Amino acid sequence: xxxxxxxxxxxxxxxxxxxxxxxxxxxxxxxxxxxxxxxxxxxxxxxxxxxxxxxxxxxxxxxxxxxxxxxxxxxxxxxxxxxxxxxxxxxxxxxxxxxxxxxxxxxxxxxxxxxxxxxxxxxxxxxxxxxxxxxxxxxxxxxxxxxxxxxxxxxxxxxxxxxxxxxxxxxxxxxxxxxxxxxxxxxxxxxxxxxxxxxxxxxxxxxxxxxxxxxxxxxxxxxxxxxxxxxxxxxxxxxxxxxxxxxxxxxxxxxxxxxxxxxxxxxxxxxxxxxxxxxxxxxxx
Numbered sequence: 450x451x452x453x454x455x456x457x458x459x460x461x462x463x464x465x466x467x468x469x470x471x472x473x474x475x476x477x478x479x480x481x482x483x484x485x486x487x488x489x490x491x492x493x494x495x496x497x498x499x500x501x502x503x504x505x506x507x508x509x510x511x512x513x514x515x516x517x518x519x520x521x522x523x524x525x526x527x528x529x530x531x532x533x534x535x536x537x538x539x540x541x542x543x544x545x546x547x548x549x550x551x552x553x554x555x556x557x558x559x560x561x562x563x564x565x566x567x568x569x570x571x572x573x574x575x576x577x578x579x580x581x582x583x584x585x586x587x588x589x590x591x592x593x594x595x596x597x598x599x600x601x602x603x604x605x606x607x608x609x610x611x612x613x614x615x616x617x618x619x620x621x622x623x624x625x626x627x628x629x630x631x632x633x634x635x636x637x638x639x640x641x642x643x644x645x646x647x648x649x650x651x652x653x654x655x656x657x658x659x660x661x662x663x664x665x666x667x668x669x670x671x672x673x674x675x676x677x678x679x680x681x682x683x684x685x686x687x688x689x690x691x692x693x694x695x696x697x698x699x700x701x702x703x704x705x706x707x708x709x710x711x712x713x714x715x716x717x718x719x720x721x722x723x724x725x726x727x728x729x730x731x732x733x734x
Contacts, residue, residue, distance in 0.1 A: 452675070452701035453601075457593070460600050461713040465509060472510040474732055475727065480519050482727035483512035484542040484568065484719075485534050489527060490520035495546045502544070505716050511723065512539060524553045530543065535563040541725035542568035542732055543670045565730055568722040570622070579625055585720050592624035593714025594655055594676050595630065601674055603653075606631035611651035612642065613637045613664065613691075614692050619657040621677050627653070644668070654701075656691045665693040672702035683724075 472482060484506055499515055506513030517529060527545070534543045539690045543566045545558050558568075564574045570588035578585035598605060610632040614620040624634045632653065637644045639658075648654060648668040656664050657678035671676060679691025690707030698704050707710055728734065 541727040589718040610653040614657035
């Protein structure tokens, strides 16, 4: 068996067609969704992400602002900018690019973003709503993971899903979203003693541990859906996921590549969240 490849780029492109159509409809009503991205410092990876977000906004017809701040910017100055963006009517979504310089407390900044404009889905209120099943803006990468699984045609309900990694950004929220879809979820992490044994029981395997090529075929149940959230740069300069792709694809039923899998979905779900925020803030449908 050789796994079918789940193309994040193709799924992302399909979703963007629908977003662009809705943005055009809003434009006829005098509404233009607005996204403000704040970048503090000059982290190379963050700069790439921010450029891609800006490009996506332009392509989809959003109003886009990028606030590039010096690495020496104080926490007070950053919070003042967030407060200003919270109060602006033309800004529907606010994203402060992480990581932040060490002298700035990330939690204080995330907490300061208006819940209605928290298009990253990181605010404690949005996270709490996710936990109890209430409507909320969902974290972008986990929402993208669920969309990729659904696009395989698989009914998630009743399936056994194993999530490897328990980060607040991916592992925990994706486990909650899988439960919302009525999967039975097992969480594995660095202290899990029998990870390979548990992983081999998974109909759906989501891996987000930040260790290049750590999960090989011995962790994969034949025919399983394997979603690789990892993005690691090897000494050779090449990108690699957390899953040993060549090994796992010989056993899995479906698998995401790196790059070209989960990555394209993250920014697309950010655009979707911004569109949702724009309509909700104005009481539109």
